[in-house]
Structures are given as C-alpha cells and as structure tokens.
Amino acid sequence: MVVAWYMDESQEDQRKPHQLRPNRPVNCEELRQLGVRSWKLDADSYETDPELAQIRKEENYCWMDIITIHKDKLPNYEEKIKIFFEEHLHLDDEIRYILDGSGYFDVRDKADKWIRIYMEKGDMITLPAGIYHRFTLDENNYVKAMRLFVGEPVWTPYNRPADHFEARQKLILLLNSHPEVPLSSASNSKLLAAHA
Incomplete structure (x- = not known):
C-alpha cells in the first residue's frame, strides 16, 4: 500500500523524500x-490480473496506456518532468498504476498543506477530479506506469489557480460536507444531488 507524509518546505531536490x-x-x-x-496489486501479472480487471470494471476504467518516465525513454524528458511537477488539477480523476520503478504524487490537504505519497511497483492510486497535485520521480529517476481513464483520455492540466472550475468546486463542497466519505466519480454526482 502507498506510504504518505506531510512535506517540509525545503527547496532542495524535488526527488528527495522531503519528510518533516x-x-x-x-x-x-x-x-x-x-x-x-489506493490499492496494492500484482504488477508482474497486470495483463491477466483478475483483481485489476475487477477494479477496471467496477470503476469503468475502459481506456489505458503505459508510459515510461526515464531520460532515455520519454521524448522531451526535461520539459515533461517540469510540467508534471507544476501544481495543477484535472477535470477528471487521475488514475495511475505503477508497474515498475517509483515516484511521488504530492496532493494538497484541506488546509492547503502538501502531502507526499510514495508509490512503488504494485501501487495504484486515484486522485479525484479537482484536487491540486503534482508528480515527480524519486532519486531512482525511473517509473513505468499504467494510465487509466473513464472514457477517452483528456490530458489537460490546469495550473493553479484553477478554483473556478466546476470539478474544483465540487471537490471543495464534498470535502467540506462529507469529510469522512471516500469519493469516486460515481459517488460525486450522488452526493451532490443530495445537496442540491
């Protein structure tokens, strides 16, 4: 399972753990x-894993591809690394499954503090639409990840500030009114309908 902690404010190398x-x-x-x-899955058998197949069916993750982030594998590597580490949000959930290597997702908590989530082989995560986040490699400088989507992929990041987007407003409403409820794309509309 993923491991997470609150980050320090240091400006040193983003690939370091940055623990308080x-x-x-x-x-x-x-x-x-x-x-x-998050889930912990068997990355060695991702092509035939029934648990992954079940999650994809339940969550309607019908589209996927695999990306390798390494200087020898990713075109425009340096530019992409900078883009991934810019604080941003998406209008759809972001789903990543680490097939090999490791890295960090940083997310903002309700008080706007950074939480660093360490992900390694076998870890799968869903970040909700509207959450401010960023990604960086760790000091191993390599990750191979499956990217999953509900429907056709949309790659557009919206750098902060982006509070005016409906996805951000919905997330804020849900976090403030139901802090104990795990959110998913399906539950978002049900909870919002209850508050309409």
Missing part, C-alpha cells in the same frame, strides 16, 4: 478523506 522532522505520516484513511484511493 519528526516525520508526520498520513494514513490511507486520511487520504481517503481527501478523495484519494
């Missing part, structure tokens, strides 16, 4: 309260 001293861990339940969900 003493460390301030964040557990999976706290992540779920932000709408972040």
Whole structure:
C-alpha cells in the first residue's frame, strides 16, 4: 500500500523524500478523506490480473496506456518532468498504476498543506477530479506506469489557480460536507444531488 507524509518546505531536490522532522505520516484513511484511493496489486501479472480487471470494471476504467518516465525513454524528458511537477488539477480523476520503478504524487490537504505519497511497483492510486497535485520521480529517476481513464483520455492540466472550475468546486463542497466519505466519480454526482 502507498506510504504518505506531510512535506517540509525545503527547496532542495524535488526527488528527495522531503519528510518533516519528526516525520508526520498520513494514513490511507486520511487520504481517503481527501478523495484519494489506493490499492496494492500484482504488477508482474497486470495483463491477466483478475483483481485489476475487477477494479477496471467496477470503476469503468475502459481506456489505458503505459508510459515510461526515464531520460532515455520519454521524448522531451526535461520539459515533461517540469510540467508534471507544476501544481495543477484535472477535470477528471487521475488514475495511475505503477508497474515498475517509483515516484511521488504530492496532493494538497484541506488546509492547503502538501502531502507526499510514495508509490512503488504494485501501487495504484486515484486522485479525484479537482484536487491540486503534482508528480515527480524519486532519486531512482525511473517509473513505468499504467494510465487509466473513464472514457477517452483528456490530458489537460490546469495550473493553479484553477478554483473556478466546476470539478474544483465540487471537490471543495464534498470535502467540506462529507469529510469522512471516500469519493469516486460515481459517488460525486450522488452526493451532490443530495445537496442540491
């Protein structure tokens, strides 16, 4: 399962862990309260894994591809690394499954503090639409990940500030009115309908 902690404010190399001293861990339940969900799967059998197939069916993750982030594999590597690390949000959930290597997703909590989520082989994560986040490699400088989408992929990042987007407003409403409820694309509309 993913491991997470609150980040320090250091400007040193983004690929370092950036843990507070003493460390301030964040557990999976706290992540779920932000709408972040995670699974631990068998990455070696991703092509035939029934658990992954079941998750994809339940969540309607019908589209996927595989990306390798490494200087020898990704065109425009340096530019892409900078783009990935810009604080941004998406209008759809972001779903990533680490097939090899490792890296960090950073997400903002309700108080606008950074939480760093360490992901390694076998970790799968869903970041809810509207959450401010960013991604960086760790010091291994390599990750191979499956990207999943509900429907056709939309790659557009909206750099902060982007609070005016409906996806951001919905997430804020849900976090403020139902902090204990794990969010998903399906639950968003149900909870919002209850508050309409």
